[in-house]
Amino acid sequence: MFGLLDAIPTQMDYKGQKLAEQIFQGIILFSAVVGFIYGYLIEQFGWTVYIVIGGFTLSCLLTLPPWPMYRRNPLKWLPAQDSSLDEKKQLEKKPKKHK
Amino acid sequence: MNTALSRANSLFAFSLSVMAALTFGCFITTAFKDRVVPVNIHVSRVILENVEDFTGPRERSDLGFITFDINADLQPIFDWNVKQLFIYLSAEYSTRNNALNQVVLWDKIILRGDNPKLSLKDMKSKYFFFDDGNGLNNQTHFLPYVLHTRSNRNITLTLSWNVVPNAGILPLVTGSGQISIPFPDTYKTTMNY
Numbered sequence: 629m630f631g632l633l634d635a636i637p638t639q640m641d642y643k644g645q646k647l648a649e650q651i652f653q654g655i656i657l658f659s660a661v662v663g664f665i666y667g668y669l670i671e672q673f674g675w676t677v678y679i680v681i682g683g684f685t686l687s688c689l690l691t692l693p694p695w696p697m698y699r700r701n702p703l704k705w706l707p708a709q710d711s712s713l714d715e716k717k718q719l720e721k722k723p724k725k726h727k
Numbered sequence: 728m729n730t731a732l733s734r735a736n737s738l739f740a741f742s743l744s745v746m747a748a749l750t751f752g753c754f755i756t757t758a759f760k761d762r763v764v765p766v767n768i769h770v771s772r773v774i775l776e777n778v779e780d781f782t783g784p785r786e787r788s789d790l791g792f793i794t795f796d797i798n799a800d801l802q803p804i805f806d807w808n809v810k811q812l813f814i815y816l817s818a819e820y821s822t823r824n825n826a827l828n829q830v831v832l833w834d835k836i837i838l839r840g841d842n843p844k845l846s847l848k849d850m851k852s853k854y855f856f857f858d859d860g861n862g863l864n865n866q867t868h869f870l871p872y873v874l875h876t877r878s879n880r881n882i883t884l885t886l887s888w889n890v891v892p893n894a895g896i897l898p899l900v901t902g903s904g905q906i907s908i909p910f911p912d913t914y915k916t917t918m919n920y
Binding site: 683 | 728734739749756805806
């Protein structure tokens with residue numbers, strides 16, 4: 629179902645995920661505070677909702693796509709090992725276990 | 728948080744929680760507000776008739792026609808947690824059968840953005856002012872009592888309103904300023920005040 633979506637790389641590294649979460653929480657909380665004060669002053673709760681929706685849209689743009697700033701700390705994987713060597717080792721080990 | 732979908736999920740959930748908190752804040756900032764405003768009601772004319780009430784028992788019942796003026800400034804009631812007001816004029820009186828009768832004579836919805844200053848002249852009631860007997864007639868009503876009841880102000884008119892909020896409770900408020908008027912003691916004669 630998500631075959632096409634999976635084809636696009638959307639992953640972030642761990643530090644990027646933390647940064648993305650902090651960014652959207654900060655933006656939405658800030659827009660909520662601004663919206664609450666503005667709505668209270670002009671006595672229109674609708675404007676509070678609009679401002680929060682605006683913050684939501686902004687944080688969607690900033691944190692949903694995997695921008696380069698979220699991919700600066702890629703995981704360091706172990707170097708690839710020769711798989712044929714591993715299989716041989718396992719074959720050698722297995723008979724020993726049953727003795 | 729690794730894929731775009733899981734980020735969208737947590738972003739949406741967090742936004743909804745924040746909106747819920749803001750809505751609660753909107754409720755709590757207006758929950759303890761006094762929404763009573765002064766109202767000036769004036770009745771200019773009362774006509775009393777005795778007609779057959781086809782909705783009830785086939786007996787003749789009292790039907791009153793009231794012409795009234797209302798002046799009130801409802802602007803202080805409106806704040807950011809009020810969507811509309813449902814205002815209604817009700818008449819209260821007591822008869823021999825019932826200690827308290829309440830009849831709604833007229834109502835109006837005032838939306839946010841409408842003119843909140845009520846200045847109504849020579850309004851006719853929207854709904855029939857039917858008694859379930861002959862309780863509106865001043866003479867019939869007070870027959871067992873002494874004659875001074877002719878000047879008795881036996882019918883009280885009040886203006887009340889329901890405040891329809893964005894969030895929270897639905898307060899029912901009665902405006903300060905009510906009038907009591909005597910009804911005629913004869914049928915089909917106009918009484919001017």
